[in-house]
Every structure is written in structure tokens, then in C-alpha cells.
Amino acid sequence: MKAAVVGATRGMGRALARLMAERGDALVLLGRDAAELEVSARDLLVRGARGVVATARLDLAEPAGFAAALDAADRALAAFDTLVVTAGDFAPQESLERDPARLGRLLDVNFTATAVLCQQAAERLAGRGGGTVCAFSSVAGDRARQSNYLYGASKAGLSAFLEGLHLAYADRGVRVVCVRPGFVKTAMTAGLPVPPFAGEPDAVARVVLRAIDHGTPVVYVPPIWRWVMLAIRLLPHAVMRRVRF
């Protein structure tokens, strides 16, 4: 596999990139912080990434730079065949309610920018016979909850987009994987109370990598969340209003 990864320096992206490195995949890490990317690239090289581990600048807040970043990834890998986007924005509901600018940023990064990037990559991959686009959404996008519907809405939009992308590009050889993590213990969720069924990044990464290899359109991690969300999606509105989880 020749993968371009957005978000490999941290959390689930880091765990996933390590698995790919250890089986000898070639990687390009895309992100904002050059120094961080460099340390992660060296880590992955030592851990066994056989191909190039290069880095290139990409900022999800600046969609104008996406084409250049994808070009750089293509050059480093002689055309990548997989794009993985684990990066995303997160903030607690209260701070998003209080701060419209913060809310706007989160919606932009999680929905607009990620959709634009994946769309561009899908088109590129389709142009050369196919490949895989994998992006991390969230179970929070499956059903709105009073306690985090703002973050949830950004992910609901992304999930819908990815589903459409999958349908639209399937005939042109592009496989789209929408990852929907429940609570995973990473630095992003640090400080939050740990709910039941919380996952560890490594276990989650293994499931995701299998999904990428098989082109599974929707994958819940930890897998139990498929059933948890099934149940939650079936709850009537009146019940959702009363249970304030």
C-alpha cells in the first residue's frame, strides 16, 4: 500500500500509521507541524516502513493548499493509492455553544475541508484506475444528542458525504471507507469521563486497517458500537429528549 495520511502524528492516526509501517507500507504524512511530522516519520521508518516516509504540508483550514499537498504525496510515492484522514477537530459542546468562531472552525475542518480533500483525492484516484479513501467520522454523527450535537452534526455531514462518495465512485474503482469510532482513549478525549465500551487506539487501528484492506464502506470501532448505535438510532425522539446522555 502507498498511503498518504492526514493526522498520523497523533492518536488513532499514529496507531494506524504504525501498523502500516510495520507491515512495510510506504507512507507520506501530511500535516501542519513540520517538526512533529518529522519525528513521526522517523518513528515510522525505524518501525519498518519499507517505502518512503516523507512529509508534506497540509492544513485542513486551508483547502487552497490541498492540491499541492496531494501532488507532493504523488511525487514522493510515485502516485499514492490510499488516502487516510484521521485528523479532525474536537471541542466540548459548551465551548462551541459559547464561541461561534470556534464552532465555525470545527464545522469547517470536520465537514467542509475533509469533504473537499476526499472529493479531490477520489477524483485523482479514479483518474488512475482506483484506490481507497478512508476518513474518520464518528458515532456522534449517527444520532444527534443534546450533549454534543454540534460536533455530532459536523460528523453527520461527513458520514453522509462519505456514503455518497462511495456510491458515486464505486464504478470507477474508488473504495470509500467511513470509520465511525465510539469513544477511543486518545489525547483528544483526555479529561473526558470514560464511558463503557471505550476502545484503545491499537485495537481500533487493527480493525480499521482490515476495513481499508477490504474496502468496507462503514466500519464501527470498537465493533460493539455498531449494535449500540443501532439501538440508539431506534430510540424515538421523545425518549431521546428525556434521556440526557
Add this chain to the structure above:
Amino acid sequence: MAELKSAELKSAGLSLEPVAGWGRHPVERGAVARPERLQLPPDGRPVLPRGLGRSYGDAAVPAAPGALILETARADRVVAFDRERGTLTCEAGLSLAEILRVFLPRGWFPPVTPGTKFVTVGGCVACDVHGKNHHRDGSFGHFVDRLVLQVADGSVVECGPARERELFLATIGGMGLTGLITEVTLRLQPVESAWMVVETEPVPGLGAMLDGLWDAGKDWPYTVGWIDCLARGAALGRGILMRGRHASQAEAPAGPPPEPRRLAVPFDAPEWLLSPVLMRGFNAAYYWKHAWWKHAWWKHAWWSHARRTPARRTRGAARPVPYHGFFYPLDAIGDWNRLYGRRGFLQYQCVVPRAAGAPAVAELLERVVEAGTASFLAVIKDCGPESDAYLSFPLEGTTLALDLPYRGARTEALVHELNATVIAAGGRVYLAKDAVTRPEDFALMVPRLAEWRKVRDRWDPEHRFRSAQSVRVLGDTP
């Protein structure tokens, strides 16, 4: 320090939770951060680094309720690796387990390892851990070429044997009190396989055990003894002597050893399980199991020894065993510390200089036996020369480690008594396992404490880095 409000905690990525060492005594609530990049908060408030929490007592426990704990385990990237020399530079949160997973298949092994692999490199430096090869190779710090620290004022300092040497020597064994170790450069040792050639031998008493360790240490890189510490009288100190070395390629079975199966302890053990009667039974069974099935083998070792051909001796010995069975027997039982029940336990580990000899060791064992405080097994080990690091634990002589289920004042009194014997013998206790030792006793054990304090005060005059242990043993304000 006042406790942080929950909103503040959340937005800072902290959670307020009970924190304890591996012995689960004492427990204190701390504000725990688990960042992927090691960095001190800019506000200058007190902080304590913590690795995987495998030290037993209060070394990695908050100095005061709600104090900031910086867990390093998510900062675990490899920064560089020299394939020829085996020199590894990594972030301080990298664990030995991960080093083994990544580097052992390529023929590199940690130069020194404690009895569990679930420890961080930073924790190994801060405790200057020793392993079964101390008599030959010294402690962890001997293999460290460079440390990167973030010190109390927030600046980043590089130190090593030739650069900021005092800070370097104060940090090795410095229990996290000189600064946050962010990066470590470490020399791994080359090995030919992931298998160990191991010989075990029952020994009938303390004298034989000490002699056996000494003799084995001449030829074997790894030596250790398990003492049935409930055996009395003439049998005092009886146990199993174990020696090992890395198997060569020729000796090793094809392929890597199977992964150890991990079992977990699902609940806290009830107190009756720890009753002395049961313990006694367990220890005797452990001893006789080895004594019995080693019998035939033992004759063989003697025979091959007589031939004085090392190759033959090992060929005659037991089949090579996986490295994890030899180094990390307890890791196979997940949370085995819960076996000691809710009240937790102490591990008492001390070292007495060679000059004090067998009588001091015998006295310590006798006291434990007398007290009737149950302990499954005691581990005994020969240590080599002491290191230059001010607070490093090992010194040339014998070290003894034993588990003491925590029973309040009774257990603490026993520790003070044992400490008196240790002090009289010119020895010391291991801070990585201590939760009880009094400051005046500690001062008597560590002649270079004053020198260490001076270096610490220079780099951290306000004692920003502090722990429950430093409050207890060094008199820091909580």
C-alpha cells in the same frame, strides 16, 4: 495546591483520578495529563512525571490531593536508531515492551531490564533500574548516553556523561525530581535470539544461596535466587538459584518464541487468601516442585561441569526457554497486584554491602520470618559496583526484595526494624519500592544525599517537581 474545577480539568485534557503505585498503597487523587508531546505547563505549578506506574510505593504518587501528574506513556516515538551500534533515541514514554516488540526481532535487547516489561524508558532512568545482570553490567544508567530534560523553569537541557554531568547524575535514579525527561539515548545490547538458556538449581540454605550466586555470577550474565522466606532454622534461605544467558542462534529453536498468554486477575483477593498457613504451603510447594523435578537434571549439570566444556554444559541443560518466561514471569498474570487485596502491599527491597555479608542477610530474613508477615517469595541477587549517580540504589553486595501485604502500623513497624538492620550494615532501601522509610533513616542510608540536594536545588530551587515520596523522604512541602 487547590483542586482544579472540573471544567478546567476537562478543557486542559486532565482527569481527576486516584493514583497509586503498583503496590496500591498509598493512594492519592491527582490531576492526570496524558499528552502525546511531553511538555510542562507554562504556569509553573508543581508537577510529577509518571511512566507506567510500575514503581511500588509513593514515587509516582501526587504530592498533594489534586496535584498535576504527567503520564508519559503516550509520548512513545522512536526518534532515531543506529542499526550498526544499536543506539536508540526515543521519547521517554516508550516502554520496554515496545522496544522488545520492535527491536528484538532485529537482534537487540534492552541492556538492563527489571522484572516487568511494562515500564517506560523514562521510569527506568528515573529509578536507575537494575536487572539480573547487575553483577556484571551495572544498572540502566550505565547505558544512557544522553538525556533531554525539561527543567523547572521550562527550559530544555541536554545532559550526558560529559555534558551537564551533575544534572545527568542527579537525574539517573533521581525519581523524577530534577526535571521531566523527554528524550533518552540508550545503547541496546545485541543478542542472537529471543531464547534463553536457563539453569535452575535448588539450594538448601542461605550460605549455599550466597555462594551459589557468587559462583554463578562469574560465568553467567543473569543470576537470581528465589528464597522461600518462610523456611526457618537450618533451612533459612533455602530456595531456587537461577542462572541464564541469551541463547545463541545455534541453540535457539527456529522462529520466535510464542507470545505469552495473558491472564488477568478479575477481582481483589480476599484477605484470607493471604493467610500465613496458605502462604507457607505455597512456598513449600514452589520449592519442592523445583527441587524434585530438577533432580535428574542437576546431576547432569554436575557431570557436564566436570567436563568443563561450556558448549556441552548448555547442550545438556534444559531446552532454551522464551525470554519472557525468564525475565517477566509475572507479566503473564495481568493485574497480579490485586492478589494482595484492597489494602495493597509494600515491596521491601534493600541492599547490604558485601562487607556485611551473610549475617546481615540472615538477620533480615529472620526478622521477616519472625514477624510472620506473609510474603510469597523473596528475591535475592548479587549486585556489582555502585554507580556514580547520586541516588542510584544498587551497591556491591546482596539485595533482597520481598512482598509485604500492607497491614497498617504493623507492616510499617516491620519496615522500620528492617531498615535499622540495613543501616547498621551500611546498606540502603530502593526508593522505587518504598512507601514507608523515615527521612532520618533515609539520610543515614545515602551518603551522597546532600550532594544530590545541591544539584537539585540548583535546577529546581522551588521544588516544582515533587511527589508523595519526596514529601515523605526529603521533606518537600506538599
